[in-house]
Amino acid sequence: MEENLIKATVEAIQLAVTNLPKDVVNAIKEAYEREESKIAKFNLENILKSIEISKSEKIPICQDTGTITFFVEAGIKNPYLSEIREILVEATKQATQKIPLRPNAVDILTNKNSGDNTGRFTPILHWELVDGDKIRIAVLPKGGGSENCSALAMLNPGEGFEGVKKFVIERVKECGGKPCPPIVLGIGIGGSADLALKLAKKSLLRPLGIRHENEKIAQLEKEILEEINSLGIGPMGMGGRTTALDVKIEYAHRHPASQPVGLIVQCWAHRKAFIEIDKEGSTKIWQ
Ligand code: SF4
Structure with missing residues (x-):
């Protein structure tokens, strides 16, 4: 399996769970300015402080790091296409250990937690085949x-x-x-x-x-x-x-x-990050 692609995916998951994107932070700041009630301002101020701490200390924004969901736009000419599923599953396991993420994948038959955020149909993958040689993956960790x-x-x-x-x-x-x-x-x-x-x-x-x-x-x-x-x-x-x-x-x-x-x-912890993989296996990560 392509180690650099696993590493890039772990980075994207880490970015998503520890750093809230600018559009979301700005929307919360605008809401803070608009609010008149003391309690509403207080809650938003605390949310903003918490976002800052997570960013500077690289720790998860919320204790519920969510179910990891990937939306994959798969360019049919990209040579890594056949490995993507395995790469995303392995990256989810490694991210669970490294960041760490809360283990959130429970077997509905045994009620046992897999411990690594993977399992049957987990992480959740949504696929779309598109023209071209690029694979674009959106990471959306979603709280319960x-x-x-x-x-x-x-x-x-x-x-x-x-x-x-x-x-x-x-x-x-x-x-x-x-x-x-x-x-x-x-x-x-x-x-x-x-x-x-x-x-x-x-x-x-x-x-x-x-x-x-x-x-x-x-x-x-x-x-x-x-x-x-x-x-x-x-x-x-x-x-x-x-x-x-x-x-x-x-x-x-x-x-x-x-x-x-x-x-x-x-929720307000609207976490997301994106990765693009080109045909040479180079990656770009953004939010
Ligand atoms: S709803 Fe969102 S902010 Fe609230 S506990 Fe769940 S993940 Fe965290």
Whole structure:
């Protein structure tokens, strides 16, 4: 196996879990400026301090280092394609030891923790074959508390965008402070039940503050964000103007009889990093 690619992947996982990307930090700072209540400001200040400590001491941002999820855009002409799965699994094991990550992979039959964040279908891999000779991998470690608030609705197509809003807002209200707000919402509309949830999670990779290229979708993102921030749940569920930092939507064509809506709830610790592997095996890592 290519040791340099394993090493680069471990580095990307480490960067993701110890250093919150700029778009997320800036969104939290903006929320701090906007907040008026003392408790909301206090919570955001503590979150910002904690982010700084993790960065300078290279320690995980949260004790729950999440389930490691990779989105792989695999260029079909890249010579390392056949090894990528093994590389990502091995990197996850090594990252668990080195950083360290909390072991978060439990066998549902025995309830035993594998101890290294790997197991059946774990780490989670989403594949997309693309033209070209580059492999781009997004690392998205996802905490269990926020994931527990994720949900799927199979709406009647007649319910349209209003139905989407209603489902998302009701679910956010129901979860309150559980997913460690301020949250980021990923929403997938259309496709099938499985695709809606996959698109919802993938949409979280788009930088905060960047709207969808389709005007109607961008408008829906804005409207849902405003409505959620008017709920008053606030940072850590203790009241305030910022319940969500952003809302991201991705969509697909749907079956005439159904309108699936996948909702992935992400916490303020919105961790992500990216790696690119070229045909020579050189790597580039960024956030
Ligand atoms: S929801 Fe996020 S911030 Fe809260 S405990 Fe889980 S990973 Fe940590």
